[in-house]
Amino acid sequence: MKTNIKTNIMKSNFKFLAIIAFFGILLNSCSSDDDSESSSLNAPEITGFEYGEGSVHSTDQVAFKGSDIHLEAEINAEAVVSSITLSIHAHDLTLADGEVEWDFFQEYKDASYLVINPTFHEHVDVPTDIPAGEYHIELTVIDELGNSTEIEGHLEILDHITLSDYSVDTTAAKGADFHAEFMISALNGIHNITVDIHAHDLPVGDGEIEWDEEIVFSEGYHDLTDVEFHEHIDVPATAPAGEYHVTFTVEDEDGNTKSYETHIDITAS
Structure with a gap:
């Protein structure tokens, strides 16, 4: 009689452990599927990147000292965007009297950007005391998974x-x-x-x-x-x-x- 009771207890324990193991495997499988799905998401894609004189929303890649630059881009992101950064700088431009180097950097974390597929649209003021010439412009998008994409171009800053x-x-x-x-x-x-x-x-x-x-x-x-x-x-x-x-x-x-x-x-x- 004692043997039967012990056997039944062992069978019950085995069933209990088997159930736990099953759910453990199931959860691990779901977690692996989620990880696999997350890791398979593509990095953001930047399209339609345009910039130019701000007052007329120009796309001619030219801006004027003392005015502003219009910038716009469509961002196709499979994961939520975590940040957008913009950099504008020049290389070896000669400074005239009263002029200073312009090295612009800004990170944008507005709620309207921290979503899937945002549209980037900003206006950046151009200082009056910087040298005219060619500037390098870079737009970088990073999503919540750490995927990063960068697009770059050149901007000519002129005097009126x-x-x-x-x-x-x-x-x-x-x-x-x-x-x-x-x-x-x-x-x-x-x-x-x-x-x-x-x-x-x-x-x-x-x-x-x-x-x-x-x-x-x-x-x-x-x-x-x-x-x-x-x-x-x-x-x-x-x-x-x-x-x-x-x-x-x-x-x-x-x-x-x-x-x-x-x-x-x-x-x-």
Whole structure:
């Protein structure tokens, strides 16, 4: 009798262990299937990546200093997106006076992006004090499984106004004039050109008058997009001799400006 009871208990235990083993195998199989399914998901795909001047949603891959860049892309993601990063930088551009390098980096984690198949759409401001030239642009998408995809291209950043080929006299005599010329390229057309001339703390002698003048030129330049500025500017006979600061400022029809600064020595004769 005891033998039968013991045998029944052993059979029950065996059945119980078998059931546990079965469910363990089943759960492990489901887990393996889930892992296999997750690992088989493809990395995100970036399509329709476009960028350009922000004000008109251009796709010409050109932007202007002081404006903004429009960027857009479709992201096909089988797993939820965890982050989108954008990088914009240049290589070995020459810095002019007052300019700084621009190395833009931003990670986007807006709720609208942390989904399956989001549309990326952003506007990035372009600083005014960076060098014009070619910039490298990279868009990277990472999903929750760690899959990563990157797309890249190049962006040309331009000035609305470009000044070049300067030729300005460095000395001039009182009562004479000085010559100034340079090339102007203004995308939106020239509104006017202002020449500001002044000195700092020059002693004013008998019969002399401090020379602080702003001269505006528009005739022969207004509304043109490419022209040579060529003028002879009179120096008053009453101006104190010494060093003067001269600033040429070109303003276009949209209010954008570009300046060139130099110095001139005014002599007594």
